[in-house]
Amino acid sequence: MDSFRFIVERGPQDLILAGEEALLESVSNGAPPILRFVIFDPTAVLLGYHQAVEQEVNLEEVKKRGWDIGRRPTGGGTIIMGKDQLGWEIYADGHYLGGTPENAIKKGAEGVIKTLQKLGIDANFRPKNDVEVKGKKISGIGAFSIGKYIAVTGTILLDFDAEALVSTLRLTSEKLKDKLAKDFKERLTWISKELGHGIEMGELITTARESFSEALGIRLDDGQYTEEEKKLISQLRLKYASPEWIYNLRKPLAGDVKFIEKKFPGGLVRLQVKMAGESIIESVLLTGDFFIEPRRAIYDLESRLKWSRVDEVEENIKDWYKGVKILGITEQDLLALFNEVLRK
Structure with a gap:
């Protein structure tokens, strides 16, 4: 043994x-x-x-x-x-x-x-x-x-x-x-x-x-x-x-920020998006009590979306999802959350 x-x-x-x-x-x-x-x-x-x-x-x-x-x-x-x-x-x-x-x-x-x-x-x-x-x-x-x-x-x-x-x-x-x-x-x-x-x-x-x-x-x-x-x-x-x-690893975005939070089977997700004009995303922050592997993958997604166009969000999320696993939160869940917050 x-x-x-x-x-x-x-x-x-x-x-x-x-x-x-x-x-x-x-x-x-x-x-x-x-x-x-x-x-x-x-x-x-x-x-x-x-x-x-x-x-x-x-x-x-x-x-x-x-x-x-x-x-x-x-x-x-x-x-x-x-x-x-x-x-x-x-x-x-x-x-x-x-x-x-x-x-x-x-x-x-x-x-x-x-x-x-x-x-x-x-x-x-x-x-x-x-x-x-x-x-x-x-x-x-x-x-x-x-x-x-x-x-x-x-x-x-x-x-x-x-x-x-x-x-x-x-x-x-x-x-x-x-x-x-x-x-x-x-x-x-x-x-x-x-x-x-x-x-x-x-x-x-x-x-x-x-x-x-x-x-x-x-x-x-x-x-x-x-x-x-x-x-x-x-x-x-x-x-x-x-x-x-x-205190500083995950800090809320400052300034005029779009915000949404939603509970999924995999946990609570809080999404903040700061815009630079109507079609350019300046920065993104995703926080919450979810589990993801690899655990630093969320930084990769935030980096992908920084200074990207709104019409590139879906492609970026789908490509990012190929290499990660979030327990109880699907690709479509995350896409829907981004679509909802970007409409605000």
Whole structure:
């Protein structure tokens, strides 16, 4: 039976997120595969790779609570991670995970489902990337890759505070805040809620370790980072702590901008288009909680459309789609979104 290294890491967001990038790179360069469990301390509000801080986060509230803000190297939406949420991460050759990011998400979900079953909670996978209990989400999952090597990351909610999450989101009114808090409570669940009592994080970690070993069909050996991984994590912490990465990677366009947002099966898409006259597109910004492979492909599309003609949009999008995959958002979905915003 093949073996993975098993590591539990507790620390601030820049340490943990630097590890996400470093460990995939290390494994892709020949290091042994790894299953890592993480606990964020202090609590952190984490954006998805394609999101803009100004569109998603109530910065004043986050500062008031003394929480960190970070940007994950994966897509998806804004989440809170702290002492009551267990993060899990797998870094391995794709053959352990079904060969594709989509299959890797399902394989990771198996580990979560087995964990919950051992705790007495029935759960199932909900496409595209959730584990649910009686229709309510208890775990969200993301994936990214380097060649045939895949990282799949996710959460298991031991406990959760819906009001705390909603208070840190950027919302337009108190009325909407109350509605969203109620909505989160109806759509999400967590272990202590399902069991009717709390359990220790140590018990969850022990149970999850056994369950992921079974789901992956591998042995887990207590391990540690290689010297090269330690060095790379230390270097990457500067990136994940930097304002450039957190705040400036995806910034809303300034000036007179056409704007539209729409929810698709693959996630929320926010589209901004700035025009130079009636027929020339000056710049484009696409943000949201979607997942795309390769993850930087969205920059290629924005670059293609910059200083292009409106009548070239369809051809550019169709050509771009040949080399990318967005879960749950089709070529026609994106074309329709551009057509709608350009008519404004």
